Amino acid sequence: MPVDPLSILTDRFRSAINVAVPGADVDLLIKVCQQPELGDYQCNAAMPLAKRAGKNPRDVAKAIIAAADVNDLCEALSEQSIAGPGFINIRLRADALSAAVASMDAPGLGVEPAAPSMTVVVDLMGVNLAKQMHVGHLRSPVIGDALARTFERLGHTVKRQNHVGDWGLPIAMVTARLMRLADAGEIDLSRITLDQLDIAYKAAQAECQRDTGALEAVRKYGLGPKAEAECEAQVGGATEAFLAAKETLLELQAHEPRTYAVWQRIRDVTMAECIAACERLHVRVTDADSAGESTYAQEMGPMVEDMVARGVAVHDQGALIVRLEEPEYGGITQPCLVRKSDGGFLYATTDIAAIRRRVQVFGGDRLVYAIDARQNLQLRQVFGASLKAGYAIHPRTGKPAVMEHAAFGMVLGEDGRPFKTRSGDSVKLADLLEETVLRALAAVKETAARRGETMPEAEVRTIAEAVGIAALKYADLVNDRIKDYVFSFDRALAFEGNTGPYLLYALARIKSMFRKAAERGVGDGWKSAPPSTRHHAEKQLALALLRYGATVRSVADSLEPHRLCQYLFEVAGLFSTFYDQCPTLSEEGAVRDGRLRLCALTARVLEDGLGVLGLPTVERM
RNA sequence: GCGGGUGUAGCUCAAUUGGAUAGAGCACCUGACUACGGAUCAGGAGGUUACAGGUUCGACUCCUGUCACCCGUGCCA
Numbered sequence: 001m002p003v004d005p006l007s008i009l010t011d012r013f014r015s016a017i018n019v020a021v022p023g024a025d026v027d028l029l030i031k032v033c034q035q036p037e038l039g040d041y042q043c044n045a046a047m048p049l050a051k052r053a054g055k056n057p058r059d060v061a062k063a064i065i066a067a068a069d070v071n072d073l074c075e076a077l078s079e080q081s082i083a084g085p086g087f088i089n090i091r092l093r094a095d096a097l098s099a100a101v102a103s104m105d106a107p108g109l110g111v112e113p114a115a116p117s118m119t120v121v122v123d124l125m126g127v128n129l130a131k132q133m134h135v136g137h138l139r140s141p142v143i144g145d146a147l148a149r150t151f152e153r154l155g156h157t158v159k160r161q162n163h164v165g166d167w168g169l170p171i172a173m174v175t176a177r178l179m180r181l182a183d184a185g186e187i188d189l190s191r192i193t194l195d196q197l198d199i200a201y202k203a204a205q206a207e208c209q210r211d212t213g214a215l216e217a218v219r220k221y222g223l224g225p226k227a228e229a230e231c232e233a234q235v236g237g238a239t240e241a242f243l244a245a246k247e248t249l250l251e252l253q254a255h256e257p258r259t260y261a262v263w264q265r266i267r268d269v270t271m272a273e274c275i276a277a278c279e280r281l282h283v284r285v286t287d288a289d290s291a292g293e294s295t296y297a298q299e300m301g302p303m304v305e306d307m308v309a310r311g312v313a314v315h316d317q318g319a320l321i322v323r324l325e326e327p328e329y330g331g332i333t334q335p336c337l338v339r340k341s342d343g344g345f346l347y348a349t350t351d352i353a354a355i356r357r358r359v360q361v362f363g364g365d366r367l368v369y370a371i372d373a374r375q376n377l378q379l380r381q382v383f384g385a386s387l388k389a390g391y392a393i394h395p396r397t398g399k400p401a402v403m404e405h406a407a408f409g410m411v412l413g414e415d416g417r418p419f420k421t422r423s424g425d426s427v428k429l430a431d432l433l434e435e436t437v438l439r440a441l442a443a444v445k446e447t448a449a450r451r452g453e454t455m456p457e458a459e460v461r462t463i464a465e466a467v468g469i470a471a472l473k474y475a476d477l478v479n480d481r482i483k484d485y486v487f488s489f490d491r492a493l494a495f496e497g498n499t500g501p502y503l504l505y506a507l508a509r510i511k512s513m514f515r516k517a518a519e520r521g522v523g524d525g526w527k528s529a530p531p532s533t534r535h536h537a538e539k540q541l542a543l544a545l546l547r548y549g550a551t552v553r554s555v556a557d558s559l560e561p562h563r564l565c566q567y568l569f570e571v572a573g574l575f576s577t578f579y580d581q582c583p584t585l586s587e588e589g590a591v592r593d594g595r596l597r598l599c600a601l602t603a604r605v606l607e608d609g610l611g612v613l614g615l616p617t618v619e620r621m
Numbered sequence: 622g623c624g625g626g627u628g629u630a631g632c633u634c635a636a637u638u639g640g641a642u643a644g645a646g647c648a649c650c651u652g653a654c655u656a657c658g659g660a661u662c663a664g665g666a667g668g669u670u671a672c673a674g675g676u677u678c679g680a681c682u683c684c685u686g687u688c689a690c691c692c693g694u695g696c697c698a
Contacts, residue, residue, distance in 0.1 A: 035641075038641075048639090084641060087641065318696085334693095341696060344696085376692090378693085483627070494647080496646075498647095509661090516658095584657060
């Protein structure tokens with residue numbers, strides 16, 4: 001049973017409109033009023049309905065009012081309720097508001113389980129073997145995990161996926177190099193770190209890069225035999241390294257024991273560090289959620305043959321492509337290449353195989369990709385190709401999986417350019433986390449000192465960890481996904497404004513109230529008291545709390561976690577106003593209990609909402 | 622060339638998917654504490670929503686055309 005007056009009113013007005021204007025169909029029937037002076041809710045349906053029927057909108061509004069049966073919820077509607085061209089302003093009755101809040105104060109907090117429940121696969125990370133995670137890897141897990149938690153909160157079955165770049169020539173290159181260095185006794189594979197792997201990766205790329213351009217230039221301009229010899233040596237060395245890498249690739253594909261063991265070592269070291277970073281970020285992803293490209297290696301050949309056999313993939317200029325010009329496949333001019341003219345497969349081929357697994361094996365009804373906006377064309381192509389090949393058709397429902405790109409922009413520094421260190425290097429993700437937490441630690445200590453509080457060092461550290469991580473994640477989630485955003489430590493960690501720490505503070509303050517209440521021997525009779533909603537500040541807070549369920553749902557629909565951030569900030573702000581204007585513990589009886597109940601519900605909504613976003617919380621700070 | 626994205630207060634960002642006077646937070650100014658955490662609250666100032674047209678009762682939002690910046694564009698994974 002819905003408890004949100006918004007959805008009840010929507011039903012009532014839908015019935016009323018069916019009577020007033022038979023056969024009419026309007027989407028957004030009831031909205032929350034933006035200005036409290038006008039009303040709590042409003043119905044804007046009269047205008048579009050009147051237009052379609054060629055009638056006067058105010059007359060239509062009158063007819064809707066006459067047919068609306070809402071007196072149990074709202075103050076009586078009259079012509080006074082109609083404003084402007086035909087807005088119907090609705091004011092909730094005080095008793096109905098209190099009752100609605102009381103019924104929301106249940107385990108679900110007014111979040112209705114989605115019906116039907118679906119299987120949602122969320123792609124929330126793209127780790128590459130032997131590569132250090134940097135700032136560019138922040139948004140995908142943060143946004144992806146927030147979305148995954150949102151789906152889970154709504155009762156969907158969620159499968160997180162970390163698509164690991166663990167296969168192909170680049171991986172073979174670094175594997176070959178590491179084996180060579182290990183043989184020469186220059187490195188110890190049993191103790192190697194991700195940092196060292198990262199260095200080896202870059203070196204391997206460089207040594208396999210044949211600088212034929214330079215050689216041609218030297219010859220063309222006759223720069224002398226010495227320069228020519230140097231270039232020839234470079235090209236020769238690179239060719240040798242390149243061929244060695246090719247050889248290693250074949251060994252990997254054949255699971256040659258020694259080569260394979262080195263590769264597995266690289267994988268273990270990389271994954272351990274990346275999973276550790278995720279744990280620190282409070283991102284729920286495990287090694288079991290990882291699916292390497294290598295796991296698709298055996299599937300791709302037969303899959304592409306299948307696409308050829310059914311005419312989905314066609315030969316073109318020596319390669320195999322899937323054409324996507326048809327509107328139902330995306331209307332994309334550029335075809336999707338699934339096999340190169342040399343017989344090799346591409347990224348897109350792996351992605352299609354992944355879609356096939358996610359739908360056919362995992363039973364995904366909806367596939368969500370929290371990936372950099374620059375990958376948009378690539379994703380639209382593989383979505384289209386998968387649809388065309390039928391791999392995205394759900395085995396049970398027979399319907400195509402909904403495939404969506406939750407695209408996001410870049411993290412910029414305060415200079416408005418991509419976030420880098422002062423020397424221009426990319427910032428390691430682990431370093432970013434560490435610096436954020438250290439700054440949080442300093443801030444927590446400072447404020448504790450200012451208040452003259454003493455806290456055990458261990459607790460201070462625990463709090464700083466939560467505050468720092470919450471600050472960092474919130475600073476990311478609060479922005480509209482698709483846009484680039486400017487990151488600033490000071491702004492993210494500020495205790496004022498729309499920040500993670502401010503929300504944690506608001507919650508901690510409520511928790512503190514209840515600790516104090518317990519100290520003063522206040523019983524728990526308030527738990528069954530009618531929530532107090534008479535004071536203006538109480539009423540505004542109560543109305544906001546009732547919107548929680550709808551807000552969570554809108555995040556799932558739009559894939560935009562910033563809506564929940566804005567909502568929680570609003571709730572926290574309304575609570576602060578209430579806190580300022582409505583003393584609670586100094587009151588007695590029904591007033592105190594009604595307020596305590598409102599406070600407790602506010603805390604639960606904040607805590608639940610922060611949990612949906614994947615932010616850690618604290619009892620005190 | 623084509624395709625996609627972005628452009629809103631000095632700065633960082635919103636705007637419930639076409640609704641009423643475009644809202645917050647920083648910063649700035651003015652107020653409020655013997656209070657349950659002042660890490661707060663109340664108020665002020667700040668705008669030609671890049672530009673020009675169009676659609677209609679109504680446009681930051683939809684359509685057309687410009688401008689600026691970013692990104693992507695068939696054989697790298």
